Amino acid sequence: MGKRTNLFLLLGGGLTALMVGLALLGTFWTPYSPTAMGAGEKFAPPSLAHLLGTDNFGRDVFSRVLQGMGASLLIAACVVAIGCLAGTLVGCLCGYFGGPADYLLTRLCDAVTAFPSVLLALVIVSLAGRGTAQIVVALGILFIPSFARLVRGETARHRQANYIQSARLMGVSHGRILTAHILPNLWGVLGPGVVIGFNNAVLSEASMSFLGLGVQPPFPSLGSMLSDSQTYLQRAPWYALSAGMAIALLILGFSLLAEGLQRRRRA
Amino acid sequence: MKSLLKKCAALIITLFLVSALAFLAFSLIPADPATSLLGSEATPEAKAALRAELGLDRPLLVRYWEWLTGFLRGDLGNSYLYRMGVGEMLAGKLTVTALLTAESFLFTLLLALPLGILAGSVKNPWLDAACTVLDQAAMSVPPFFLGILACYVLGYGLRLFVPGAYVSPEEDLWGCLGYLVFPALSIAIPRAAMAVKLLRSSILTELGRDYVRTARSRGASERDILLRQVLRNAILPVITFLAVSLAEIMTMSILIEQVFSIPGVGRLLLSSISNRDYPVVLAIVTLLSAWIVAVNFLADLLTRLADPRVRLG
Amino acid sequence: MLLEVNDLTVRFPGASRPAVEGAAFSLERGEILGLVGESGSGKSVTALCLGGLLLPGAKVSGSIRLEGRELLQCTEKELRALRGRETALVFQEPMASFNPVLPVGKQVEEALRVHTRLSSRERRERALAAMSAAELPEPETLYRRYPHELSGGQLQRAMLAAAVISEPKLLLSDEITTALDATVQVQILDLLARLARERNMAVLFISHDLRLVRKLCPRALVMKDGRIVEEGPVEDLFRAPREDYTRRLIAAIPTRERR
Numbered sequence: 001m002g003k004r005t006n007l008f009l010l011l012g013g014g015l016t017a018l019m020v021g022l023a024l025l026g027t028f029w030t031p032y033s034p035t036a037m038g039a040g041e042k043f044a045p046p047s048l049a050h051l052l053g054t055d056n057f058g059r060d061v062f063s064r065v066l067q068g069m070g071a072s073l074l075i076a077a078c079v080v081a082i083g084c085l086a087g088t089l090v091g092c093l094c095g096y097f098g099g100p101a102d103y104l105l106t107r108l109c110d111a112v113t114a115f116p117s118v119l120l121a122l123v124i125v126s127l128a129g130r131g132t133a134q135i136v137v138a139l140g141i142l143f144i145p146s147f148a149r150l151v152r153g154e155t156a157r158h159r160q161a162n163y164i165q166s167a168r169l170m171g172v173s174h175g176r177i178l179t180a181h182i183l184p185n186l187w188g189v190l191g192p193g194v195v196i197g198f199n200n201a202v203l204s205e206a207s208m209s210f211l212g213l214g215v216q217p218p219f220p221s222l223g224s225m226l227s228d229s230q231t232y233l234q235r236a237p238w239y240a241l242s243a244g245m246a247i248a249l250l251i252l253g254f255s256l257l258a259e260g261l262q263r264r265r266r267a
Numbered sequence: 268m269k270s271l272l273k274k275c276a277a278l279i280i281t282l283f284l285v286s287a288l289a290f291l292a293f294s295l296i297p298a299d300p301a302t303s304l305l306g307s308e309a310t311p312e313a314k315a316a317l318r319a320e321l322g323l324d325r326p327l328l329v330r331y332w333e334w335l336t337g338f339l340r341g342d343l344g345n346s347y348l349y350r351m352g353v354g355e356m357l358a359g360k361l362t363v364t365a366l367l368t369a370e371s372f373l374f375t376l377l378l379a380l381p382l383g384i385l386a387g388s389v390k391n392p393w394l395d396a397a398c399t400v401l402d403q404a405a406m407s408v409p410p411f412f413l414g415i416l417a418c419y420v421l422g423y424g425l426r427l428f429v430p431g432a433y434v435s436p437e438e439d440l441w442g443c444l445g446y447l448v449f450p451a452l453s454i455a456i457p458r459a460a461m462a463v464k465l466l467r468s469s470i471l472t473e474l475g476r477d478y479v480r481t482a483r484s485r486g487a488s489e490r491d492i493l494l495r496q497v498l499r500n501a502i503l504p505v506i507t508f509l510a511v512s513l514a515e516i517m518t519m520s521i522l523i524e525q526v527f528s529i530p531g532v533g534r535l536l537l538s539s540i541s542n543r544d545y546p547v548v549l550a551i552v553t554l555l556s557a558w559i560v561a562v563n564f565l566a567d568l569l570t571r572l573a574d575p576r577v578r579l580g
Numbered sequence: 581m582l583l584e585v586n587d588l589t590v591r592f593p594g595a596s597r598p599a600v601e602g603a604a605f606s607l608e609r610g611e612i613l614g615l616v617g618e619s620g621s622g623k624s625v626t627a628l629c630l631g632g633l634l635l636p637g638a639k640v641s642g643s644i645r646l647e648g649r650e651l652l653q654c655t656e657k658e659l660r661a662l663r664g665r666e667t668a669l670v671f672q673e674p675m676a677s678f679n680p681v682l683p684v685g686k687q688v689e690e691a692l693r694v695h696t697r698l699s700s701r702e703r704r705e706r707a708l709a710a711m712s713a714a715e716l717p718e719p720e721t722l723y724r725r726y727p728h729e730l731s732g733g734q735l736q737r738a739m740l741a742a743a744v745i746s747e748p749k750l751l752l753s754d755e756i757t758t759a760l761d762a763t764v765q766v767q768i769l770d771l772l773a774r775l776a777r778e779r780n781m782a783v784l785f786i787s788h789d790l791r792l793v794r795k796l797c798p799r800a801l802v803m804k805d806g807r808i809v810e811e812g813p814v815e816d817l818f819r820a821p822r823e824d825y826t827r828r829l830i831a832a833i834p835t836r837e838r839r
Contacts, residue, residue, distance in 0.1 A: 007396055081415035114563055126540040126548050127296050210411055237419050244412035252407035477676035484631055484663030485691045499681045575681055576728040
């Protein structure tokens with residue numbers, strides 16, 4: 001068992017570190033300018049000069065993938081930050097104080113999570129218009145319920161614990177109990193939760209961009225690159241393959257890491 | 268029976284709330300449909316005339332009531348852009364998307380159940396870890412990328428099908444289902460991988476239960492125990508997951524229709540969003556929501572039927 | 581002699597001492613033998629070994645002869661043919677021992693389904709007969725019921741019915757009354773004694789409770805830390821316990837029942 005835990009953490013952590021490292025590199029330095037047309041010939045196959053070939057405008061695919069990964073991760077980070085912060089706040093208050101507000105919010109969260117996030121994001125974007133900011137806000141809001149549920153359950157469990165009860169009797173304020181006693185106990189569930197959040201956020205953003213409703217050109221995004229590349233699938237398969245694999249590997253890294261974290265928590 | 272009635276009532280209330288929310292949201296949008304249809308240079312008179320024609324000058328509640336009663340009678344509203352009934356526009360497309368959803372669901376079942384049972388009966392820890400990593404990888408490939416891969420490798424490479432050569436079901440139902448095989452698999456594989464993961468861990472939990480020891484003490488074979496005793500229990504959470512998957516699969520078909528150029532509901536939804544044709548978007552979103560709520564109800568019902576402990580509750 | 585156990589030793593990997601060490605005893609046809617000890621003394625492991633259940637990872641040595649046949653030399657397939665036909669096991673938690681999603685009757689007839697080619701109608705009739713023999717009221721109704729609809733006492737009766745349905749020669753009863761109320765305990769004990777007598781079935785009655793062993797078994801073993809520390813007629817154990825441990829087990833019984 002111990003060996004297998006390490007395997008998932010190792011694989012997931014290694015893959016995630018590699019992808020995040022490449023994405024960070026991409027935000028500061030790329031071999032070519034990702035938006036410069038004619039950096040090479042049109043549809044040049046992968047070579048030493050262009051590791052992943054070039055696209056229909058002669059742009060370097062490797063440079064575009066690097067920057068696209070950075071964009072994906074940045075958007076995912078913002079989405080998870082909104083979802084996690086707001087969700088933790090809502091979950092903590094609901095789980096700790098209970099009452100009718102808790103009941104209503106829990107029901108609302110259940111209802112929202114029943115709907116596929118891409119569908120809800122589509123609705124929000126069709127109302128608010130397309131664009132990066134809209135996508136971040138839309139997905140961020142949609143990610144609140146899953147975090148709120150997670151935190152609510154954990155908080156409600158700890159509220160019953162003896163040490164919290166005795167702290168209450170000693171006259172410690174609610175705010176102090178929440179920040180000093182309950183919050184530190186949430187890391188265990190929030191860790192895997194955040195990683196799964198990244199996993200879902202990358203997938204949702206890629207889906208929306210693929211539909212042309214997320215990040216807008218000429219800014220490179222993995223989803224819109226994949227969508228563009230479809231037209232040239234026969235002439236330049238490396239274009240689609242690079243963008244798609246980048247999305248898949250990002251998601252795989254996060255999902256293996258989440259699996260590893262959950263197994264370690266259970267063990 | 269009583270709790271079932273309660274569930275039904277809750278179902279109807281949920282549907283009502285969802286429809287009201289959707290209608291409200293699409294009525295309060297900032298952009299004025301008259302402006303977007305006629306362009307910003309149109310005279311105020313022309314805009315007002317158009318608004319009157321579209322019925323936008325009347326109070327919100329009246330419009331909601333008319334829309335809702337119309338919807339229940341089967342009148343899904345009128346498209347701003349094409350000036351025709353949404354029902355008419357949807358008719359053929361709904362069939363295609365329903366076929367794609369059904370086929371994807373069928374493949375999900377056919378893949379998930381045998382593979383999940385297989386994954387649950389692997390004893391060697393290294394083989395088990397390898398299976399789990401492979402499963403995780405299958406879960407991680409987005410369906411639309413899987414679809415593109417299928418087009419390239421199976422379509423252009425092996426010439427198993429011609430990407431884009433869609434056949435409509437009215438023309439040739441079997442030809443249509445044949446064209447939908449790879450789109451359906453693209454949706455089904457990641458979904459099935461999730462179900463496999465769930466079924467595997469559910470089987471492992473059940474194998475540790477006391478009733479398994481009882482069955483062993485009666486001389487039942489491991490195969491018999493797995494298929495006759497453990498599976499009946501392990502499948503319960505998977506049933507819920509698969510039923511709820513019907514909602515996710517329908518949404519995924521919106522993406523997959525783009526990849527394989529299938530003229531379904533998804534393409535209509537996307538073009539309507541681009542064109543700000545709100546009555547069409549509203550109708551599709553409401554229909555999809557009704558589907559999702561109904562699917563959740565179905566999941567609940569199936570679990571009740573499959574688990575004697577909650578059947579009477 | 582039905583069962584002869586010699587030098588039975590069971591060792592789990594990573595454990596500091598064997599779970600069972602050098603156990604030796606024998607059982608006649610139709611005899612009811614008590615096995616007493618605290619929890620963790622190796623009683624249940626002994627029962628699982630005698631029932632022919634492999635313990636994953638455990639090293640088992642010594643000899644278990646059932647009607648002259650060496651169980652420790654048997655393949656898993658041979659053991660499977662033995663389990664539920666020659667030997668039957670009944671465990672402590674009746675609710676957990678039943679599969680929650682199968683009707684009780686189907687589980688009572690499980691051993692017949694595995695070991696015979698009887699039709700489902702014949703199996704059903706045998707199951708109903710066994711359930712009547714186990715004094716279950718309205719067997720036809722209970723046959724169709726699910727485990728959660730029965731009481732703990734009823735479930736344990738159904739377990740006994742399931743155990744005796746294929747007329748095994750040896751019943752291994754592992755703390756079968758522990759999870760039940762005191763009045764139900766006595767009824768189950770009476771039932772067990774009657775079933776054993778009627779079928780000339782040997783019983784290894786495992787319990788941590790000396791009172792129950794004294795009520796049911798003429799002869800008993802005392803087990804401590806995996807070793808059999810004392811053996812003899814139950815009344816002798818009570819009157820003149822040789823081991824300190826046995827004395828402490830007796831002392832654990834409330835005074836007014838000790839006499």
